[in-house]
Amino acid sequence: MLVRKQTMGRAFLMFLIFAQLQFIILPIYASSVYIVYMGERHQNDPKLTLELHHEILSAVLGSKEAALDSILYNYKHGFSGFAALLTHSQANLIADFPGVVRVMPNHILSLHTTRSWDFLQLKPEPFSGLLSKSRSGDGSIIGIMDTGIWPESESFKDDGVGEVPSRWKGICQEGEEFNYSSCNRKIIGARWYVKGYDAEFGKLNTSGMVEFLSSRDAVGHGTHTSSTAAGAFVENASFMGLAQGLARGGAHSARLAVYKVCWGTGGCSSADLLAAFDDAISDGVDVISVSLGSSPPLSAYVEDVVAIGSFHAVAKGITVVCSAGNSGPYSHTVINTAPWIITVAASTIDRSFPTAITLGNNQTLVGQALYTGKHVGKFYRIVYGEDVASSNIDDDRAGSCDSRSLNATLVRGKVVLCFQSRLQRSVMVAMKTVMKARGVGLIFAQFVTKDVTPSSRIPIVQVDFEVGTCVMTYMEKTRNPVVMFSPTKTAVGTVISPEVVFFSSRGPSSLSPSVLKPDIAAPGVNILASWSPASSSSTDTDHHQLPLNFKIESGTSMSCPHISAIVALLKSIHPSWSPSAMKSALITTASVIDEYSQSMVAEGAPHKQADPFDYGGGHVDPNKASDPGLIYDMDVLDYVYFLCSLGYNNSAISLMTRHHTICSKTSRTQEDLNVPSISIPELRKSFMVSRTVTNVGPVSSVYTAHVEAPPGVRVFVKPSILSFNSTVKKLQFTVSFHSRLRVQGRYSFGSLSWEDGVHIVRIPLVVRVVMDEFRVER
Numbered sequence: 001m002l003v004r005k006q007t008m009g010r011a012f013l014m015f016l017i018f019a020q021l022q023f024i025i026l027p028i029y030a031s032s033v034y035i036v037y038m039g040e041r042h043q044n045d046p047k048l049t050l051e052l053h054h055e056i057l058s059a060v061l062g063s064k065e066a067a068l069d070s071i072l073y074n075y076k077h078g079f080s081g082f083a084a085l086l087t088h089s090q091a092n093l094i095a096d097f098p099g100v101v102r103v104m105p106n107h108i109l110s111l112h113t114t115r116s117w118d119f120l121q122l123k124p125e126p127f128s129g130l131l132s133k134s135r136s137g138d139g140s141i142i143g144i145m146d147t148g149i150w151p152e153s154e155s156f157k158d159d160g161v162g163e164v165p166s167r168w169k170g171i172c173q174e175g176e177e178f179n180y181s182s183c184n185r186k187i188i189g190a191r192w193y194v195k196g197y198d199a200e201f202g203k204l205n206t207s208g209m210v211e212f213l214s215s216r217d218a219v220g221h222g223t224h225t226s227s228t229a230a231g232a233f234v235e236n237a238s239f240m241g242l243a244q245g246l247a248r249g250g251a252h253s254a255r256l257a258v259y260k261v262c263w264g265t266g267g268c269s270s271a272d273l274l275a276a277f278d279d280a281i282s283d284g285v286d287v288i289s290v291s292l293g294s295s296p297p298l299s300a301y302v303e304d305v306v307a308i309g310s311f312h313a314v315a316k317g318i319t320v321v322c323s324a325g326n327s328g329p330y331s332h333t334v335i336n337t338a339p340w341i342i343t344v345a346a347s348t349i350d351r352s353f354p355t356a357i358t359l360g361n362n363q364t365l366v367g368q369a370l371y372t373g374k375h376v377g378k379f380y381r382i383v384y385g386e387d388v389a390s391s392n393i394d395d396d397r398a399g400s401c402d403s404r405s406l407n408a409t410l411v412r413g414k415v416v417l418c419f420q421s422r423l424q425r426s427v428m429v430a431m432k433t434v435m436k437a438r439g440v441g442l443i444f445a446q447f448v449t450k451d452v453t454p455s456s457r458i459p460i461v462q463v464d465f466e467v468g469t470c471v472m473t474y475m476e477k478t479r480n481p482v483v484m485f486s487p488t489k490t491a492v493g494t495v496i497s498p499e500v501v502f503f504s505s506r507g508p509s510s511l512s513p514s515v516l517k518p519d520i521a522a523p524g525v526n527i528l529a530s531w532s533p534a535s536s537s538s539t540d541t542d543h544h545q546l547p548l549n550f551k552i553e554s555g556t557s558m559s560c561p562h563i564s565a566i567v568a569l570l571k572s573i574h575p576s577w578s579p580s581a582m583k584s585a586l587i588t589t590a591s592v593i594d595e596y597s598q599s600m601v602a603e604g605a606p607h608k609q610a611d612p613f614d615y616g617g618g619h620v621d622p623n624k625a626s627d628p629g630l631i632y633d634m635d636v637l638d639y640v641y642f643l644c645s646l647g648y649n650n651s652a653i654s655l656m657t658r659h660h661t662i663c664s665k666t667s668r669t670q671e672d673l674n675v676p677s678i679s680i681p682e683l684r685k686s687f688m689v690s691r692t693v694t695n696v697g698p699v700s701s702v703y704t705a706h707v708e709a710p711p712g713v714r715v716f717v718k719p720s721i722l723s724f725n726s727t728v729k730k731l732q733f734t735v736s737f738h739s740r741l742r743v744q745g746r747y748s749f750g751s752l753s754w755e756d757g758v759h760i761v762r763i764p765l766v767v768r769v770v771m772d773e774f775r776v777e778r
């Protein structure tokens with residue numbers, strides 16, 4: 001799933017496609033796409049790797065011809081493996097071949113302004129701080145795995161951008177309406193991957209819909225994420241006049257390499273995605289930005305293509321940034337949880353879109369919308385969903401404007417008031433229902449959030465239950481209740497921010513709770529960025545000038561490229577930092593307070609103080625991240641020990657990494673992985689972990705430990721003073737936790753900060769006390 005918040009239409013379309021396929025294709029063809037993953041490649045020559053793949057496949061299929069017919073991709077640059085059309089029994093045969101780590105069925109993932117950069121204090125004027133030190137990311141290359149790009153967008157002009165870095169080895173792959181000339185010094189690479197998708201869904205037919213068999217973006221999502229990360233300056237950008245101003249990417253001098261893996265009907269095939277990772281690793285990108293994933297239950301790390309692809313990328317020094325998912329505010333919903341990935345949660349910024357509603361009695365109330373169309377300044381009849389239900393529909397469903405619950409005869413030409421219910425929480429669903437019944441407006445009463453749904457055809461005003469109830473009271477007292485909408489205004493600096501938005505997926509990781517996830521929060525609510533004018537959401541407007549070149553979108557998909565851009569900036573200043581050093585710098589300098597120095601809040605029902613399961617280390621502070629003082633660094637071996645501690649098969653690990661049977665040589669626990677956080681999901685009595693920090697600040701520095709112990713736990717740090725000098729760059733310390741509870745605990749949170757008077761190197765502590773089993777039995 002691209003991790004923009006799913007629109008129902010696309011999800012439904014996907015469902016139809018799934019349903020049809022299972023019905024039609026499976027009975028006819030017994031073959032389907034399997035990914036054969038063979039780990040780290042053993043030959044440096046891609047040709048030899050390719051021959052090995054063909055040999056294995058020929059042995060199983062009987063001939064070289066059959067092998068060549070069935071193969072979709074050879075993965076041979078970043079790692080070794082292939083994707084091919086196989087029957088279940090052929091797949092099982094291959095799984096037993098020496099050198100094969102895992103055979104996994106292809107899998108469909110889905111897709112889950114620019115005020116945000118000023119808000120993060122990365123301002124072009126005065127040109128200072130990280131932006132100036134990094135020359136706006138000049139020299140860094142960001143790989144975006146998404147729906148492609150709209151190359152003519154003003155955001156991708158290359159005026160003033162220098163030559164393509166000579167180390168770049170990628171290509172500009174041609175295709176439908178995408179020429180070699182579509183690439184430039186900003187978009188330096190473009191590739192597209194459709195074989196896995198075709199094999200799953202049948203040949204992509206671009207005639208019945210808008211889609212391009214090329215890197216050209218028909219959806220908008222990839223254009224949005226690309227321009228958020230590295231878009232050039234565009235003066236006077238806006239979404240229908242809203243959020244008007246200078247639009248720009250965070251690393252506006254960085255280059256983009258586009259890998260189109262997701263297609264307009266919804267969905268991205270894992271075989272295609274893995275091919276994109278394989279290419280990106282050898283093309284020479286510095287950062288890979290992945291705003292997509294699959295929903296829980298999470299697969300094991302050796303069966304998840306995002307985890308596998310990113311493992312090999314990170315091993316080669318490429319930082320991989322992924323969205324955390326949009327399934328919040330419930331716990332355990334975070335995805336893309338491998339410890340080598342930076343997993344990004346979504347936060348709000350200080351911009352809001354107040355929209356006034358005037359009732360017939362002249363009372364004016366305020367909600368939020370993104371609407372500047374023609375249904376303003378005039379009174380319309382207003383009806384309550386429950387009162388205009390289709391016969392044979394529960395009043396409950398109509399009250400929340402659930403799908404097809406309204407009677408079009410009664411709704412046509414009127415504004416509908418709906419209340420969010422336990423079963424129907426989505427303003428998007430209510431919008432579709434009202435539009436289908438030809439209503440002219442929607443007032444949707446719901447829990448409080450700053451996430452606003454854009455609408456171009458009819459005003460959709462989101463209000464809290466108090467305002468909703470107020471409208472209802474007026475309607476009950478009046479024979480012919482009416483309302484009038486005012487156009488939406490853009491307000492900056494009028495709401496407390498940042499907050500973690502309700503939809504942002506929450507930790508702990510359901511796969512490995514000892515690795516804290518998400519890692520960090522970045523803006524992902526009401527973000528303005530470039531859009532594809534070919535997208536259907538650009539063309540369903542009926543009164544605005546088309547096409548739509550900029551759009552406001554929300555999702556962890558939008559937060560992810562914010563962090564990718566910041567990594568590109570950091571890379572320009574610290575080219576030698578490892579991906580874990582990048583991640584450590586971001587996490588240990590993140591902020592846990594809002595602009596009024598109060599503890600940050602997380603939206604939900606109700607709002608609460610944010611904790612590490614909402615935002616990991618906190619909200620990103622890019623300027624501080626460039627000078628973290630100390631870093632928690634790691635290399636591939638650390639990740640290998642981690643996989644060992646999870647009980648992964650020794651032989652699988654050695655193939656994945658070319659380190660041979662080393663699991664026996666370590667007694668490290670999962671909790672000992674040198675991540676910039678400590679998470680102990682099961683604390684019985686006491687537990688000790690160790691960490692190592694590397695000094696990247698002034699050579700002679702003395703740091704003192706400051707602990708905020710999680711409630712119910714005593715914490716000791718040894719040693720509590722760390723002295724670095726020209727020979728001592730790295731120091732190890734231990735942190736021991738002692739339970740003070742005699743009952744089963746909840747997760748509780750604290751922090752450990754190393755301070756030298758200049759830097760505060762803070763990591764979150766997450767502990768859950770569990771009962772001593774012996775005592776439970778008694």
Ligand SMILES: *[C@@H]1O[C@H](CO)[C@@H](O)[C@H](O)[C@H]1NC(C)=O
Pocket residue numbers: 177178179181182
């Ligand atoms: C492709 O190239 C041709 C000729 O070089 C040009 O006329 C055409 O406009 C190009 N198309 C795109 C989409 O760039």
Ligand SMILES: *[C@@H]1O[C@H](CO)[C@@H](O)[C@H](O)[C@H]1NC(C)=O
Pocket residue numbers: 205206207208
């Ligand atoms: C593609 O779709 C169009 C319209 O939906 C249809 O007329 C055409 O036959 C399809 N082509 C193929 C090759 O399926």
Ligand SMILES: *[C@@H]1O[C@H](CO)[C@@H](O)[C@H](O)[C@H]1NC(C)=O
Pocket residue numbers: 236238241
């Ligand atoms: C910005 O765009 C709006 C229309 O979107 C236009 O009215 C206005 O004149 C433009 N301002 C500048 C400075 O270009």
Ligand SMILES: *[C@@H]1O[C@H](CO)[C@@H](O)[C@H](O)[C@H]1NC(C)=O
Pocket residue numbers: 360361362
């Ligand atoms: C609402 O205000 C307008 C002018 O401000 C006035 O003419 C009208 O009578 C008022 N209506 C009610 C119901 O108070």
Ligand SMILES: *[C@@H]1O[C@H](CO)[C@@H](O)[C@H](O)[C@H]1NC(C)=O
Pocket residue numbers: 389390391392407408409410
């Ligand atoms: C819709 O309402 C009209 C008018 O009350 C009624 O005649 C019709 O049967 C209703 N249709 C449905 C599907 O409920």
Ligand SMILES: *[C@@H]1O[C@H](CO)[C@@H](O)[C@H](O)[C@H]1NC(C)=O
Pocket residue numbers: 649650651652
């Ligand atoms: C580990 O790998 C070996 C060889 O591939 C295999 O025989 C064994 O079943 C695997 N064990 C587990 C637990 O997966």
Ligand SMILES: *[C@@H]1O[C@H](CO)[C@@H](O)[C@H](O)[C@H]1NC(C)=O
Pocket residue numbers: 723724725726727728
């Ligand atoms: C650095 O500190 C270590 C341990 O305190 C000490 O042994 C060493 O001599 C110091 N090196 C320098 C160059 O001061």
